[in-house]
Amino acid sequence: MRALRGVDLEVGEGETLAIVGESGCGKSTLARLLVGLEKPDRGVIETSESIIPMVFQDSLGSLHPRRRVEQILVEPILIREGRWRFTPADRGRAEAIAAKVGITAELLGRFPHELSGGQRQRVNIGRALALDSKILVLDEPVSALDVSIQAQILNLLKELQATQGLSLIFISHDLSVVRFIAQRVAVLYLGRVVESGPAREVLTKAQHPYTETLLQSDPDATDGPPVRVVQGEPPSPLEVLPGCSFAGRCPLVQPICRTEYPAATVRGDRQFSCHVRAQADGTEN
Amino acid sequence: MKNLIVDHLSIRFGAANPVRDVCFQLDAGRSLGVVGESGSGKSLTALALMGLLPDQARVSGELSWGGRSLQAMSERERRAVRGREIAMIFQDPMTCLNPSFTVGYQIDEVLKLRLGIRSRVERRKRGLEILSDVGIPAPETRWDAYPHQLSGGMSQRVAIAQALASEPELLIADEPTTALDVTVQMQILELLFSLKKKRGMSLLFVTHDLSVAGRLCDEILVMYAGQSLELASANAILKFPQHPYTQALLAARPHLGGGASERLKTIPGSVPRANEQIRGCVFAARCEKKFDRCEREAPVFSSASQFNRCFLSKNERGSL
Numbered sequence: 078m079r080a081l082r083g084v085d086l087e088v089g090e091g092e093t094l095a096i097v098g099e100s101g102c103g104k105s106t107l108a109r110l111l112v113g114l115e116k117p118d119r120g121v122i123e124t125s126e127s128i129i130p131m132v133f134q135d136s137l138g139s140l141h142p143r144r145r146v147e148q149i150l151v152e153p154i155l156i157r158e159g160r161w162r163f164t165p166a167d168r169g170r171a172e173a174i175a176a177k178v179g180i181t182a183e184l185l186g187r188f189p190h191e192l193s194g195g196q197r198q199r200v201n202i203g204r205a206l207a208l209d210s211k212i213l214v215l216d217e218p219v220s221a222l223d224v225s226i227q228a229q230i231l232n233l234l235k236e237l238q239a240t241q242g243l244s245l246i247f248i249s250h251d252l253s254v255v256r257f258i259a260q261r262v263a264v265l266y267l268g269r270v271v272e273s274g275p276a277r278e279v280l281t282k283a284q285h286p287y288t289e290t291l292l293q294s295d296p297d298a299t300d301g302p303p304v305r306v307v308q309g310e311p312p313s314p315l316e317v318l319p320g321c322s323f324a325g326r327c328p329l330v331q332p333i334c335r336t337e338y339p340a341a342t343v344r345g346d347r348q349f350s351c352h353v354r355a356q357a358d359g360t361e362n
Numbered sequence: 363m364k365n366l367i368v369d370h371l372s373i374r375f376g377a378a379n380p381v382r383d384v385c386f387q388l389d390a391g392r393s394l395g396v397v398g399e400s401g402s403g404k405s406l407t408a409l410a411l412m413g414l415l416p417d418q419a420r421v422s423g424e425l426s427w428g429g430r431s432l433q434a435m436s437e438r439e440r441r442a443v444r445g446r447e448i449a450m451i452f453q454d455p456m457t458c459l460n461p462s463f464t465v466g467y468q469i470d471e472v473l474k475l476r477l478g479i480r481s482r483v484e485r486r487k488r489g490l491e492i493l494s495d496v497g498i499p500a501p502e503t504r505w506d507a508y509p510h511q512l513s514g515g516m517s518q519r520v521a522i523a524q525a526l527a528s529e530p531e532l533l534i535a536d537e538p539t540t541a542l543d544v545t546v547q548m549q550i551l552e553l554l555f556s557l558k559k560k561r562g563m564s565l566l567f568v569t570h571d572l573s574v575a576g577r578l579c580d581e582i583l584v585m586y587a588g589q590s591l592e593l594a595s596a597n598a599i600l601k602f603p604q605h606p607y608t609q610a611l612l613a614a615r616p617h618l619g620g621g622a623s624e625r626l627k628t629i630p631g632s633v634p635r636a637n638e639q640i641r642g643c644v645f646a647a648r649c650e651k652k653f654d655r656c657e658r659e660a661p662v663f664s665s666a667s668q669f670n671r672c673f674l675s676k677n678e679r680g681s682l
Binding site: 193195232235253294311 | 399400515543544570572618627629
């Protein structure tokens with residue numbers, strides 16, 4: 078099985094790139110590649126950082142259940158320094174990290190199960206930033222949180238980005254959240270980037286029919302034309318047919334879409350892969 | 363067709379009081395979105411209507427279905443209502459279908475036990491009709507499939523088919539699409555609401571997503587910390603929210619058309635625990651519009667306060 082095919086992405090300093098797609102599109106595989114949990118069969122990942130940390134969706138499952146918050150926050154530092162024991166001197170470091178991510182001092186002695194979902198996600202972000210990395214990968218970091226808590230975490234991420242010049246790779250299926258947090262978006266479908274560009278443009282004037290479908294499926298899209306619900310479900314990455322992977326569900330499908338994968342059409346900082354739209358684009362110009 | 367009335371519903375588990383005071387009415391053929399964050403008591407309210415709460419739950423208040431009290435019913439009468447007149451679908455379709463029986467068997471069972479259709483041929487015919495109603499392609503081939511052979515979207519369609527097989531008058535859907543992909547989510551929701559229209563049944567739609575409820579339901583009930591806080595038409599809730607919690611909830615959510623504004627409005631603090639004693643308004647501790655009275659006295663939720671549990675509601679303001 079090939080989870081990802083020919084993915085080219087770039088994230089600038091202090092920039093947020095959102096990766097959008099449904100289950101099985103390869104977004105989590107991509108995240109794991111970026112942080113080095115998987116190795117690519119082909120291709121390279123270049124970065125200025127030696128370590129790229131990651132924040133996961135499951136805020137409880139990604140914290141050690143028998144470590145206190147202060148131990149969790151400084152664990153990356155201990156590992157880098159080749160130590161295991163938490164010393165009183167580390168407490169100050171934990172406090173400094175905690176302050177950065179909005180964790181009050183009284184929570185430092187608690188265990189993960191004694192925290193709320195929002196507090197746990199703050200701990201996860203704090204731990205990820207413990208080594209002062211300038212890049213952070215976040216895999217659906219707010220989708221398990223309630224709306225009011227979600228807003229707190231999104232604000233925190235934006236603040237951290239502004240104050241520390243962080244580059245974020247933000248994986249999400251929620252387009253409204255992406256619109257808020259990201260400058261750039263890449264839409265992934267069955268392991269391929271079908272469209273990418275500035276968030277402002279991609280999320281208002283989508284080129285690829287799959288991006289349009291995602292936008293119309295967003296419950297927030299109240300104003301605008303009546304929803305054209307796309308038929309069918311995302312195909313399995315195990316049986317990839319020749320041609321465009323979206324052809325089976327696409328309302329614009331043409332015969333060529335079933336035989337040949339469309340080459341990328343590049344327009345300034347935007348890019349999309351669609352036979353039909355490329356043609357329309359060509360005649361307009 | 364029957365109306366559903368929930369009046370001062372409260373559910374206790376020992377010292378915990380996860381549902382404190384919930385009131386609403388759902389008229390026959392209408393749809394009501396019950397919206398709340400986790401811990402708001404929305405799922406427990408749904409389970410109370412089905413009579414599926416664990417034995418140690420102590421329920422007070424009045425649940426009335428078509429003029430009859432659901433609590434006063436014997437277990438036998440209740441069973442005749444549950445699944446037959448009031449059916450429910452759950453968040454995770456994989457766990458509500460039995461993995462060791464075929465799709466066809468599980469639908470056939472409902473038709474046999476709930477509708478009492480004797481003829482096997484007739485049941486199969488009806489069952490296949492229902493499967494095609496819920497948009498399952500080639501129902502004949504799916505009839506003999508096991509749940510694990512279906513995708514998430516397909517299993518949820520089967521779960522809906524199973525709930526609808528008994529021709530219920532009220533369908534309760536508890537977060538039916540949370541486990542599904544976005545493009546599939548919209549398919550299932552549109553299916554659910556078109557079936558509701560076609561069959562003239564009422565729909566109680568439990569969700570955490572205010573925009574989804576606003577887009578599909580006639581009316582919305584906003585719940586918080588086990589209380590109903592605001593009830594109004596979907597349009598009114600989205601465009602003119604009255605309760606400070608509803609207002610805060612709407613402001614906390616980023617919007618597709620909103621652009622990358624600098625900050626989202628947040629609601630400080632967190633939801634009170636179920637075992638916390640609250641004297642005044644349940645939202646007072648986090649409310650930016652609170653004043654002295656809010657912490658001393660509990661506002662009421664009634665037609666007099668225009669179904670807005672807040673001292674700032676229009677009619678309450680007169681009494682200040």
